[in-house]
Amino acid sequence: MAVTIKDVAKLANVAPSTVSRVIANSSRISERTKERVREAMEELGYHPNFNARSLVNQQTNTLGVIIPSSAKIAFQNPFFPEVIRGITSKAYLEKFGLYLSTGQTENEILEEVRQMVQSRRVDGILLLYSKVDDKVINYLIEEDFPFVLIGRPYEAEAMNVSYVNNDNLKAAKTVTEYLLLLGHENIGFIGGNLDYVVTRDHKEGYQQALKKAGVESKEEYIVYYDEIQEGGQEAVIELMSLKTPPTALVVADDLMALGVLRMLDEMEISVPEEMSVVSFNNVMLSELSSPPLTTVDIHIYELGFQATDCLIKKIHDPKQPTKKIIVPHKFIKRQTCRKRIPEKEISS
Amino acid sequence: MAVTIKDVAKLANVAPSTVSRVIANSSRISERTKERVREAMEELGYHPNFNARSLVNQQTNTLGVIIPSSAKIAFQNPFFPEVIRGITSKAYLEKFGLYLSTGQTENEILEEVRQMVQSRRVDGILLLYSKVDDKVINYLIEEDFPFVLIGRPYEAEAMNVSYVNNDNLKAAKTVTEYLLLLGHENIGFIGGNLDYVVTRDHKEGYQQALKKAGVESKEEYIVYYDEIQEGGQEAVIELMSLKTPPTALVVADDLMALGVLRMLDEMEISVPEEMSVVSFNNVMLSELSSPPLTTVDIHIYELGFQATDCLIKKIHDPKQPTKKIIVPHKFIKRQTCRKRIPEKEISS
Structure with missing residues (x-):
């Protein structure tokens, strides 16, 4: 039943070895012959065995996509599906397939890589996150294997790493300045996992804004939570238990902010009247929350699309220079922030 | 630099052809020799070229995962990431990798498959959805290629298809009966794309419940929307514009229900006081909505996990009988449904 190279050779009136060379896209075969053989392949519905072809032309047309402990955490956060959406769009255009990592721990992921x-x-690897002292990044640098990072390398020495990132420091600085301008001084910071570079950039931006405004940065206002699902809720309990609780919150991401809103609602602290909240990412549901979230659109789809573009270019031409692409962010003002009303003016 | 089969052969003191046979796990090699060769491979850090090994043992240890027009729609709905989370967990345990489809249209996806x-x-394929008259399913049946469907085949003749599904008809019947028991008679149905089997099952369950209760099923109360993001909002406009608008809504999925809640809020129709809403899936954000959604937990993660288990068993033993696995659902009562208050009793 299955169509073989011999059948194609017969129809195209060439030797079977010529068909093999056409499959490998050998420069020894003329374009005219290639066309004839390809037409015969098309006519017979012949698909070269993928693995055989890969062995011949040393290409797999597949991109490895590395997700942090995918099963436990990543796929619960809309960030990752959205970034994969961007990756998929570009991979599809360039006829690349995607191979997903499934490891749960850093060591398992390293082994997969x-x-x-x-x-x-x-043919190349997309890393969807960047950790401090990342073993996977170090390994890929050592092996000189094509890869692109979404995020930025933490170590200054990793100068040759191509990456696509937002200016997370600037974004965090901007939202904190916005809250300061609204009259808030007691501003809490609910960060993600401190092992991730993005968390450190957010915190740095937050602290730079406070410093510039001459507002003291208080240690007890800065908390970190791994669990996006419950993290936001627990963070609110922690911060509202302080002697002087914050009147505004900078939250690591929208999903966490939803947890924050939920807990504030339960505590009957109204947003934005009694508490301002601003977060990052602008995932779809941030618009659907009640009230709709003021957030920073980091163009997640674009991060995935650009990183894939960069990686495929690198695969096709290994001499491509190292690229550092910054996807611009956009502040999205919705309904969770309000001017601070001094205590005595609150009527109720 | 690279370690070759020859190096392994030398260290293990066997012929290179013996090493190849060990890689292919040939029965012609004794277990003792296999062990010696594997130890040598381990010691030298030798990894057989993946494609060469695949050619030899005819296995790729990779599962194809087929997602409906992934870049445009699927990855915006938390259903798909969650199902992939279940797939990833099982694939990881069985040391399988995942290969994702990237096509946007049915024909593109068919070509990828x-x-x-x-x-x-x-080695096998997981289909994450089932359409009416599905070309991909028909092709896979024709080719007798191992695959498992999440959902159920629409055609009765597709008797030999293994699938993992919920009893979506029953679930829709139950939620409709619940609303009827709360005194609602004008119950709207906001379904997803009618091409999907799940939509037809939901509608059937909804209509069976009405029929059983002796309540007339009105055509104008049944609407379908593709776009989960805006669909819920548009559906509310359509249904609330009716002369006798519904007092309760059965909504295809949680994300759509969030759109519904948002639009009702905008129209100042309070939930659950003036409108009851129930939906399906119990994605994480359904708990975070305001008010938290009454929904049906369909155990999405379990659907992915079970389907992967079923597929891998089939790959290892093609003689496995056809399986029809129903993952039980669970009604999750939260805060979006309330007893219908007759018009005249509403004080405001």
Whole structure:
């Protein structure tokens, strides 16, 4: 039943070895012959065995996509599906497939990446996150394997790493300045996992804004939570238990901010009347929350799309220079922030 | 630099051809020799070229995951990331990788599936949705390629298809009966895309409940929207413009229900006082909405996990009988439904 190279050779009136060379896109075959063979392949519905072809032309047309402990955390946050949406769009245009990592711990992921690289399962790798002292990044640099990072490398020495990132420091600085301008001085910071570079950039931006405004940065206002789902809720309990609770919150991401809104609602602290909240990412549901979230659109889709574009270019031309692409962010003012009303003026 | 089969052969003191046979797990090699060769591979850090190994043992240890027009719609709905989370967990345990489809239209996806099958890029396929008259399903049946469907085949003749599904008809019947018991008679139905089998099952369940209660099913109360994001909002406009608008709504999924809540809020129709809302899926954000959604937990993660388990078993043993697995659902009562108050009793 299955169509073979011999059938194609017969129809195209060439030797079977010529068909093999056409599949490998050998420069020894004329364009005219290639066309004839390809037409025969098309006519017979012949698909070269993928693995055989990969062995011949040393290409898999597959990108490895590395997600942090995907099953436990990543796929619960709309950030990752949205970034994969961007990756998918570009990969689709360039006829690349995607190979997803499934490891849960850093060591398991490192082992998967090793397998991908050493057994040539993929042509290049997209890393969807950047950690402080990242073993995977260090390994890929060592192996000189094509990869692009979404985020930025933490270590200054990793100068040769291509990456696509937002200016997270600037974004955090801007939202904090916005809250300061609204009259808030007691501003809480609810960050994500401190191992991630983005968390450190957010915190730095938050502190720079406070410093510039001459407002003291208080340690007890800065909290970190890993669990996006419950983290926001627990953070509110922690911060509202302080002697002087904050009147405004900078929250690591929208999903966490939803948890924050939920807990504030339960405590009957009204947003934005009694508490201002601003977060990051602008995932779809941030618009659907009640009240709709003031947030920073980091163009997640674009991060995925650009990183994929950058990686495929690198695969096609390894001499491409290292690229550092910053996707601009956009402040989205919705309904969770309001001018601070001094205590005595609150009527109720 | 790279370690070769020859190096392994030398260290293990066997012929290079023996190493190849060990890689292919040939029965002609004794377990003792296999162990010695594997130890040598381990010691030297030798990883067989993935594609070469695949050619030899005819296995890719990769599952194809087919998502409906992933870039445009699927990854915006938390259903798909959650189902992939379940798939990832099981694939990880069984040391399978995942290969994601990137096509946008049915024909593009069909072409991708053809490539996967004919070029042996994957060992089996997971279909994350089932459409009426599905070309991909028909093709996979024709090719007798291992696949498992999440959902159920629409055609009765597709008897040999293994699938993992919820009893969506029953779930829709239950929620409609619940609303009827609360005194609602004018119950709207906001369904998803009518091409999907799940939409038809939901509608059937809804209508069976009405019929059983002796309540007339009105055509104008039944609407369908593709776009989950805006669909819920538009559906509310359509239904609230009716001469006798519904007092309760059965909504296809949680994300759509969030759109519904948002629009009702804008129209100052309070939930659950003036409108009851119940939906399906119980994605994480359904708990975070305001008010928290009454919904049906369909155990999305479990759907993915079970389907992957079923597929891998089929790959390992093609003689496995066809399986029809129903993952039980669970009604989750939260705060969006209330007993119908007759018009005249409403004080405000």
